[in-house]
Amino acid sequence: MRYGYFDDVNREYVITQPDTPLPWINYLGMEQYFGLISNTAGGYSFYQDARLRRITRYRYNNVPQDMGGRYIYLRDNSNGVFWSPTWMPTRHAIEDYHCRHGLGYTVIGSTYQGIRGEVRYFVPSGQNLEVWDLTVENTSAKPRELSAFSCVEFCLWDAQDDSTNFQRNLNIGEVEVVDSVIFHKTEYRERRNHFAYFACSEPLAGFETQREAFLGPYRGWENPQSVETDRSSNSLRVGGSPVGVHHLRFSLAPGEKKRVIFLLGYHENPMDAKFSPPGSQTINKDTVTPIITKYLKPEVIDEAFKDLKKAWVDLLKVLQVDSPDEHVNRMVNIWNAYQCMVTFNLSRSASYFESGVGRGMGFRDSNQDLLGFVQMVPDRARQRILDLAATQLENGGAYHQYQPLTKRGNDAVGSSFNDDPTWLVLSVAAYLKETADWEILKEQVPYENKPGTETVLLEHLERCIQYTLNNLGPHGLPLIGRADWNDCLNLNTFSDQPGESFQTTTNQDGKVAESVVIAALFTMAARELAQIMAHLQRVDDYERIKKLADEMAATTLRQGWDGDWFLRAYDHFGSPVGSSSCAEGKIFIEPQGLCPMAGIGVEEGQAKTALAAVEQHLATEHGIRLLEPTYSRYYLNLGEISTYPPGYKENGSVFCHTNPWVMIAEVILGHGDRAMDYYLRINPSKREVISDLHHCEPYVYAQMITSLELCGDHPVDPRYPTGL
Numbered sequence: 240m241r242y243g244y245f246d247d248v249n250r251e252y253v254i255t256q257p258d259t260p261l262p263w264i265n266y267l268g269m270e271q272y273f274g275l276i277s278n279t280a281g282g283y284s285f286y287q288d289a290r291l292r293r294i295t296r297y298r299y300n301n302v303p304q305d306m307g308g309r310y311i312y313l314r315d316n317s318n319g320v321f322w323s324p325t326w327m328p329t330r331h332a333i334e335d336y337h338c339r340h341g342l343g344y345t346v347i348g349s350t351y352q353g354i355r356g357e358v359r360y361f362v363p364s365g366q367n368l369e370v371w372d373l374t375v376e377n378t379s380a381k382p383r384e385l386s387a388f389s390c391v392e393f394c395l396w397d398a399q400d401d402s403t404n405f406q407r408n409l410n411i412g413e414v415e416v417v418d419s420v421i422f423h424k425t426e427y428r429e430r431r432n433h434f435a436y437f438a439c440s441e442p443l444a445g446f447e448t449q450r451e452a453f454l455g456p457y458r459g460w461e462n463p464q465s466v467e468t469d470r471s472s473n474s475l476r477v478g479g480s481p482v483g484v485h486h487l488r489f490s491l492a493p494g495e496k497k498r499v500i501f502l503l504g505y506h507e508n509p510m511d512a513k514f515s516p517p518g519s520q521t522i523n524k525d526t527v528t529p530i531i532t533k534y535l536k537p538e539v540i541d542e543a544f545k546d547l548k549k550a551w552v553d554l555l556k557v558l559q560v561d562s563p564d565e566h567v568n569r570m571v572n573i574w575n576a577y578q579c580m581v582t583f584n585l586s587r588s589a590s591y592f593e594s595g596v597g598r599g600m601g602f603r604d605s606n607q608d609l610l611g612f613v614q615m616v617p618d619r620a621r622q623r624i625l626d627l628a629a630t631q632l633e634n635g636g637a638y639h640q641y642q643p644l645t646k647r648g649n650d651a652v653g654s655s656f657n658d659d660p661t662w663l664v665l666s667v668a669a670y671l672k673e674t675a676d677w678e679i680l681k682e683q684v685p686y687e688n689k690p691g692t693e694t695v696l697l698e699h700l701e702r703c704i705q706y707t708l709n710n711l712g713p714h715g716l717p718l719i720g721r722a723d724w725n726d727c728l729n730l731n732t733f734s735d736q737p738g739e740s741f742q743t744t745t746n747q748d749g750k751v752a753e754s755v756v757i758a759a760l761f762t763m764a765a766r767e768l769a770q771i772m773a774h775l776q777r778v779d780d781y782e783r784i785k786k787l788a789d790e791m792a793a794t795t796l797r798q799g800w801d802g803d804w805f806l807r808a809y810d811h812f813g814s815p816v817g818s819s820s821c822a823e824g825k826i827f828i829e830p831q832g833l834c835p836m837a838g839i840g841v842e843e844g845q846a847k848t849a850l851a852a853v854e855q856h857l858a859t860e861h862g863i864r865l866l867e868p869t870y871s872r873y874y875l876n877l878g879e880i881s882t883y884p885p886g887y888k889e890n891g892s893v894f895c896h897t898n899p900w901v902m903i904a905e906v907i908l909g910h911g912d913r914a915m916d917y918y919l920r921i922n923p924s925k926r927e928v929i930s931d932l933h934h935c936e937p938y939v940y941a942q943m944i945t946s947l948e949l950c951g952d953h954p955v956d957p958r959y960p961t962g963l
């Protein structure tokens with residue numbers, strides 16, 4: 240069953256039923272200002288960093304799940320009936336509901352009792368603000384007296400603190416209101432030079448800046464007291480929970496339309512010009528007023544929207560295919576590229592499954608993601624590479640994550656995810672192939688952002704390779720450290736204490752457990768670096784590094800082959816993981832894809848055998864599973880992977896990320912049809928017809944897919960999400 244349809248011409252997914260199995264979301268913003276928006280206008284906004292500069296509040300784990308966002312209420316003043324054109328939060332039986340998720344914008348609208356309301360949300364290019372472009376139309380035959388309320392709940396900047404430190408944050412909220420603009424200036428009096436604002440193009444009947452004044456005691460977003468009574472208190476109280484609510488009243492003749500523009504924005508002032516008049520505590524608005532004035536004009540908004548559409552046409556036109564399969568065309572030409580750009584911007588730090596406070600941007604993730612967008616934004620890819628390389632450690636290792644706002648490595652998570660450095664070589668190689676910008680290799684880049692440690696980027700790549708060579712185990716394979724690509728295969732953790740982090744707890748010295756996945760990644764990376772050396776005409780370096788790759792490939796075939804497929808690893812005791820000799824977890828997907836990609840066993844025949852084993856043991860109609868048989872209990876020597884119930888996440892779900900490795904390997908071996916078959920099994924557009932089963936957005940690759948069949952003796956409730 241479907242909940243909407245693809246509009247390929249407009250590059251939109253059109254949702255026609257608001258109660259999708261999960262909130263189906265989209266992203267606003269491409270540069271510094273970002274928002275998540277669901278098909279019923281839920282979500283939140285932030286500037287650059289979802290944790291440290293959160294503009295609006297959002298409650299994960301809420302019930303209903305997606306409550307809180309960018310809400311508009313319309314009210315019929317003849318009878319007091321009010322509703323939301325985006326369905327949430329009032330959930331009336333609206334007609335003609337539609338949500339058009341487009342590239343960088345979302346339009347949501349509906350009709351209720353003869354009043355059509357539609358809101359277009361987007362972030363104009365180059366601006367730190369989002370537009371809510373509301374149109375209200377009287378489609379009935381009689382004149383109507385209406386009120387409209389807009390509503391956001393501000394976050395007190397640090398989203399982590401905002402949801403935990405109530406002792407402080409119930410006492411710091413501050414706002415200013417000037418005409419139709421509500422300024423959120425919490426902490427502006429002290430160390431911040433930034434504030435948020437919520438502006439409206441119309442004169443106001445009133446406003447609210449306090450959540451409880453707007454909602455009334457013991458009420459939620461579905462029935463705010465101000466909306467019910469059509470009265471605003473014009474509250475300006477300090478502390479509490481600041482909100483921005485504009486209250487408008489207007490009448491519409493039959494057929495008449497009214498357009499109202501709201502702007503939710505972020506702005507910074509120079510530190511020495513924060514206040515006006517100087518010495519006061521009033522925000523200096525000279526720098527922001529021209530921006531607000533400009534973007535409240537409908538003609539400016541229309542132009543900005545056209546620019547946004549055009550920007551996407553330009554981005555996507557770099558790679559367009561025309562294949563006989565509509566699912567291929569749709570995903571490659573539109574949605575896959577779009578998802579890659581979103582991933583580039585947010586690097587998995589903020590979604591409905593990542594709260595934006597839990598992690599920074601992954602080193603491995605960001606390097607890998609670069610492969611998906613380098614052709615669209617090569618300049619930004621260049622900068623990303625330099626930012627990532629600047630967090631590398633002097634020994635060639637890498638911080639596993641970094642904070643986008645500070646661009647500093649995240650000490651809490653630290654390093655020693657031993658695959659991390661290999662990905663930097665792979666991303667730089669992809670960048671060079673796309674751009675031929677060989678100059679990047681000469682850029683001076685520091686280590687750990689420490690001034691004085693700079694070397695050229697090429698030296699960073701050498702150190703990546705050297706890092707693996709300095710960390711080899713008893714079989715000559717790379718030591719795994721805390722984990723490799725699979726964050727949950729934790730061979731040195733040995734955690735028996737609840738609450739310990741599997742990724743950062745280390746109870747073994749890490750000198751034994753080895754990873755075949757890193758061996759494959761190293762081989763791939765060394766081959767790429769050798770090619771780079773060849774291009775630079777550094778023949779000795781080419782020979783030296785090529786030899787390293789060949790040696791690692793040979794070691795992998797010798798020590799990493801199980802007979803019918805590639806082994807996954809050796810654990811802390813030197814016992815194989817992912818071997819037919821194991822009781823559970825006999826075969827893992829990762830090395831079966833990555834080894835052939837690295838050229839390991841392609842000539843010799845092992846690659847072919849391994850891929851046949853994948854087809855036999857791991858392939859399902861919903862994609863290729865991560866491992867088989869799943870772990871039915873917790874294994875101290877394996878870590879987090881065995882904490883997930885069988886069939887979930889790294890414990891044997893279809894972890895979509897790994898599937899393309901097998902497809903690429905099949906292509907390398909000349910098995911195009913099999914690769915295509917695998918591709919279509921996880922292609923979101925192809926899965927659209929089973930949306931009620933798949934649960935996730937049909938325009939997005941899910942992280943993982945699980946099902947009754949995959950969960951074996953641990954059946955999942957069929958109503959429970961399958962794609963996550």
Ligand code: GLC
Pocket residue numbers: 587601603604723724725726727889942
């Ligand atoms: C998540 C992580 C990624 C990891 C994968 C498998 O997607 O972001 O870094 O490789 O899980 O554990």
Ligand code: GLC
Pocket residue numbers: 598726727742879888
């Ligand atoms: C959790 C997730 C895994 C992710 C890891 C690091 O273990 O299950 O997918 O890779 O955290 O973020």
